[in-house]
Amino acid sequence: MILKTFNKETKELLRDGRVRLSFIIVVLLLGMAIWVSAKQYQNINEQYETATAAERTVWDDQGEKNPHSAAHFGTYAFKPKYPLSLVDQGVDKYAGTSIFLEAHNRNEAQFSAAADQTGLARFGDLTPDFILLFILPLLIILLGYNSFTKEREMGTLTLLKSQGISTRKWILGKWMALFFPIFLITAALFLVAGILLSNLDDFGVFRWNSLIGLFLVYMGYYIIFINLVLFISAKVKKSGISLVLSLSLWILACLAAPKAASNIAETRHPYPTRQEFAAMVLKDKKEGLDGHNPWSKEAKLLQEEVLKEYGVDSLHKLPFNFDAYRMQKGEEHEARVYFKHYSYLKEQFEQQSGVYRSLAVISPYLPTRFMSMSIAHTDYATHWDFSDAAENYRIATQKFLNNNFAENSEYGNWGYRAESDLWKQLPAFEYDPPELSAIIDRNSSNILILGVWLLGSFSLLLFTTKNI
Numbered sequence: 001m002i003l004k005t006f007n008k009e010t011k012e013l014l015r016d017g018r019v020r021l022s023f024i025i026v027v028l029l030l031g032m033a034i035w036v037s038a039k040q041y042q043n044i045n046e047q048y049e050t051a052t053a054a055e056r057t058v059w060d061d062q063g064e065k066n067p068h069s070a071a072h073f074g075t076y077a078f079k080p081k082y083p084l085s086l087v088d089q090g091v092d093k094y095a096g097t098s099i100f101l102e103a104h105n106r107n108e109a110q111f112s113a114a115a116d117q118t119g120l121a122r123f124g125d126l127t128p129d130f131i132l133l134f135i136l137p138l139l140i141i142l143l144g145y146n147s148f149t150k151e152r153e154m155g156t157l158t159l160l161k162s163q164g165i166s167t168r169k170w171i172l173g174k175w176m177a178l179f180f181p182i183f184l185i186t187a188a189l190f191l192v193a194g195i196l197l198s199n200l201d202d203f204g205v206f207r208w209n210s211l212i213g214l215f216l217v218y219m220g221y222y223i224i225f226i227n228l229v230l231f232i233s234a235k236v237k238k239s240g241i242s243l244v245l246s247l248s249l250w251i252l253a254c255l256a257a258p259k260a261a262s263n264i265a266e267t268r269h270p271y272p273t274r275q276e277f278a279a280m281v282l283k284d285k286k287e288g289l290d291g292h293n294p295w296s297k298e299a300k301l302l303q304e305e306v307l308k309e310y311g312v313d314s315l316h317k318l319p320f321n322f323d324a325y326r327m328q329k330g331e332e333h334e335a336r337v338y339f340k341h342y343s344y345l346k347e348q349f350e351q352q353s354g355v356y357r358s359l360a361v362i363s364p365y366l367p368t369r370f371m372s373m374s375i376a377h378t379d380y381a382t383h384w385d386f387s388d389a390a391e392n393y394r395i396a397t398q399k400f401l402n403n404n405f406a407e408n409s410e411y412g413n414w415g416y417r418a419e420s421d422l423w424k425q426l427p428a429f430e431y432d433p434p435e436l437s438a439i440i441d442r443n444s445s446n447i448l449i450l451g452v453w454l455l456g457s458f459s460l461l462l463f464t465t466k467n468i
Contacts, residue, residue, distance in 0.1 A: 005173025010180070022142055023181070026135060030189050033128045037086045038196050044081045051098070052078050052428075060424050064417040067401035068327060074102035075397075077390035077429045079109065082377040083197045083206035087190070087214060088129040090378025099387065101394040101429075103331065104291075106338040109387060128189065129372065132218055133365065134254055136182065137225045141246040144178045144229040146239040153239060168462060175230060175461070182222050190215045210436050214375045220450050221368040225250075227457035231464070257363035264359065265352035271345060284337040291330020294323070302329060315411045323414070324406035331398045338391065346384060353381075357445050364453045367446035374443050377433040381442065389431045400426055 059075045077099045085092055096109025190211060197206045228249060233242045272280070289298040306322065307313065315322045353370075360366040373379035409416035440447070 002169045002173040006176045010177050033126050041086045048078055048080050062423050063420050067405040067418050071103035071401045079386050084376035085378050087193050088372045088376040089127050090373035092378045095383045099390045140225045145243045145246045147174045148233040149239040149242050178226050217371045224364045224453045224457045227461045231460045253363040254365050261356050261359040265355040269348045269351035281341050288333040289330045291327035320406040321409045322411045324402050328402035335395050360449045367450045371443050371446050374439050386431055393429045
C-alpha cells in the first residue's frame with residue numbers, strides 16, 4: 001500500500017506542469033546561488049591571503065624602531081571566510097573582516113560587506129541559505145497542500161475507504177512521495193557544494209562530516225514542514241483552505257517568529273550604545289594605571305613597589321627600563337578593563353541567545369538557523385571567538401614589544417631602537433574555529449528543540465489523522 005501510494009503520488013507530481021516548472025525554477029536558483037557563492041568565497045579568500053601576506057610584510061619591514069612606536073604602528077588580524085559559508089553566509093555580511101591591533105585600544109572588527117553595498121541590498125541576496133530556509137519550505141507547501149484534500153474533492157476518498165485501506169500506510173506513502181523530491185534537491189545541492197569545496201584551494205578547513213551535519217539539520221527542518229503541511233491537508237476539507245493555512249504557517253514560522261524573537265531579545269537584554277560603551281571603558285581606564293603618565297598616583301605606587309621589590313633606591317639602578325615596565329603594566333590594566341566590558345557584551349549576547357532558544361518552540365526555523373550558522377562558522381559566537389583570539393594576540397604582542405624595550409634599554413632612554421630583525425620574531429596571528437564536536441555541545445539545546453519538533457510533528461501526522 002505504501003509503495004503503490006508513493007508511485008501514484010509521484011506520477012501525479014510529474015504530470016503536473018506547475019510542479020515541473022517549480023522544480024526547474026528552484027533548481028536554477030540553487031545552481032545560480034551556488035555558483036555566485038563559490039565565486040565570492042574564492043575571491044574573498046584570495047583577498048584574505050593577499051592582505052595577510054601584505055600586512056605581514058609591512059610589519060616585518062619596519063626597520064629599526066623603538067618597540068613602543070611599533071606597538072602604536074600596529075597591525076591587522078584578518079578573519080578568513082570558512083568553506084561552509086558557501087552554503088550559509090550567516091552574519092558574515094554584517095560582521096567586520098579585520099581588526100586593527102594597536103597599543104592601549106581594543107578595536108572593533110571593521111569593513112563589513114554590508115557597509116559597501118547599495119540600497120538594492122535591502123531586497124536580499126540570492127544565497128543558498130535563503131533558498132534552503134525560505135524557498136524549499138514554499139516548494140513543500142506547493143507539492144503537499146492538496147495531498148489529502150484532492151481525494152475528498154475528486155471523490156476518491158470514499159473509494160479508497162471502501163477498499164479497506166490502512167490509513168497509516170496511506171499517509172506514509174504520501175509522505176514518502178513528498179519527501180523524496182525534497183531529499184533529491186537538497187542532497188544534490190550539498191553534493192555539488194562538497195565537490196566544489198573539495199576542488200577549491202583549501203583557504204579554510206573543509207570537513208565532509210560538517211557538511212553532512214549541515215545536510216541533516218536541513219533535512220530535519222524539511223521533514224517538520226512536510227509533516228505539518230500533510231497534517232493541515234488531512235484535517236481540512238478544501239484545497240484552498242489548506243493552501244492558505246500552510247502559507248500562514250510559513251509566514252509565522254519563517255518571517256514573523258524570527259522577527260518577534262529578535263525584538264523580544266533586544267528589548268529584554270539590550271546592548272549599550274557605542275557612546276555609552278566607550279564612556280564606561282574610558283571611566284575605568286582613568287581609575288587605573290596610565291602607562292604614559294609617570295606622575296599619576298598609580299604610577300608612583302607602582303614605582304614604590306618595584307623599588308622595594310628590587311631593594312634599590314633609584315629607578316636608574318633597576319635591571320630594566322622602568323618606563324617600558326610601567327607601560328606594560330598600563331597595558332595589562334587596560335586589557336582587564338576591556339575584558340570586563342566585553343565580557344558584559346558577551347553576557348548580553350548569551351542572554352539574547354537564551355531568549356531565542358526559549359522561543360524556538362514556536363518555530364522550527366530558529367533552531368535550524370542557529371545550527372546552520374554555527375556549523376558553517378558564520379554565527380556571532382564564532383565572530384566573538386575570533387575577536388577574543390585577536391585581542392589575546394594583541395595583548396601578547398604588546399607584552400613582547402614592551403619587554404624588549406624594558407630588557408634592552410635603561411630608564412629614561414627613549415631613544416632605544418630595536419634591530420629590524422625583531423619584528424620577524426613575533427609569531428603570525430592564527431585563528432582556528434571551533435571543531436564540530438564543540439559546536440554540537442554548544443548547540444545541544446537547539447538539537448533538542450529540533451528533535452522535539454520532529455517527534456511532535458510526526459505524532460500530529462500519524463496519531464491525530466487516523467480518521468480522515
